[in-house]
Amino acid sequence: MAATAKTFCGWCGDDLATGDHSICRKRLSSVDPPRFCPECARRMVVQVTPVSWTARCSRHGERHSPEQ
């Protein structure tokens, strides 16, 4: 049986399946772009512009804000 891949919180970097991430969700929906890669929890290089953001993981590539 294959192991289920973990998904990590973009705000705190912890496993989304454990712990309370309500504060993380609030921050991500209001004032913070994701800082941790959801696939590996590496810190991403984030660039914020007036109307968008991009976040790059060295292993899993670039993500961007939904509007882009």
Next chain:
Amino acid sequence: MTVGAGAPDIIALLREQVLERGQGADEAQVLELLNLGDDRLEELLELAHEVRMRWCGPEVEVEGIISLKTGGCPEDCHFCSQSGLFSSPVRSAWLDIPMLVEAAKQTAKTGATEFCIVAAVRGPDERLMTQVAAGIQAIKDAVDINIACSLGMLTSDQVQRLSDMGVHRYNHNLETARSYFPEVVTTHTWEERRDTLQMVREAGMEVCCGGIVGMGETLEQRAEFAVQLAELEPDEVPLNFLIPNPGTPYADRPVVEGPEALRTVAAFRLALPRTVLRFAGGRELTFGDLGTQQGMLGGINAIIVGNYLTNLGRKVEHDLDMLDELKMPIKALSETF
């Protein structure tokens, strides 16, 4: 109006002093305003709005900001997620010039008249000055917008070079009261920051200087800060409210409550009747949508639209719709000189 038989009521007194004569509130008066009860908040906001309309007019100055160099800063400003001395999740990044120009274009499309280029540094080195010069030239070739910079502490030579590049306004926040500054920053002094501001003024650039509310300062220190800013006579005061960012020494500080924040906005307007008073970072957490509107009707006459340096802001269209609903016109570029 007077309260009891003693001294005149502070709001009635300031109505005559600030609204009629344009003389800003002094430190004791600002402190009295900051201590007013919630039952007098509406009255205070109304006066602050009248003062803003009388001495600044109905126009709102709109600005966008961009981080040219993010993270890795050697300073220890306790509120800042970009200090290299804390375990913040913010990683270092440099923006290239095509992206800088694109951000300036995005900002101009909102109707903004000001675009501020910011770098997380103690002061600019030659590499950064070269990048800024190239960036400013590229923006000027592509977009009609005033350019501001915020690059930390400057030498007199750097001040002159930025002025020669056509920088319209220079931002360098004193952040907090002189008496509280050593609790917030230990790697440089309040006086070093003020020295840069004096050189900026002498070189003919506009001075932008504000700070952050909610870093643990007392109300007395908040009043002290308002008056220290007024003494500086800045062209613009950006008012930030602390965003407790993870990894910083202030990560666990509480967000300022809405009524207290609104009292602060109004009190700063009454201390600085003629200054551009800008809503900057943190308003999303502190005020929410309703509080932002109340702030616009309580002394604020400028906003940063869109995102900040490392934090996100409200959607641009939400702020522009709000200004439209409030019948507050956006200041035109021709009105900014």
